[in-house]
Amino acid sequence: MPNVSDGFMRNGEFQAYFQETHKAGALDAKTKELLHLALVLAYHCEP
Structure with missing residues (x-):
């Protein structure tokens, strides 16, 4: 299965x-x- 997030970021x-x-x-x-x-902050991610 392709990583959708890579294509999403790559194309801007x-x-x-x-x-x-x-x-x-x-x-x-x-x-x-x-x-x-x-x-x-609620999901404990880095901003």
Whole structure:
């Protein structure tokens, strides 16, 4: 089974996805960034 995450990162699609989801919209960009940090800490990942 191919590693999907390798292709996702290699093509830069994840970076584009990440930037798009962190733009201001219903929530401003700062709120999204803080929510992201909270989830990272809750799951014990490195930010």
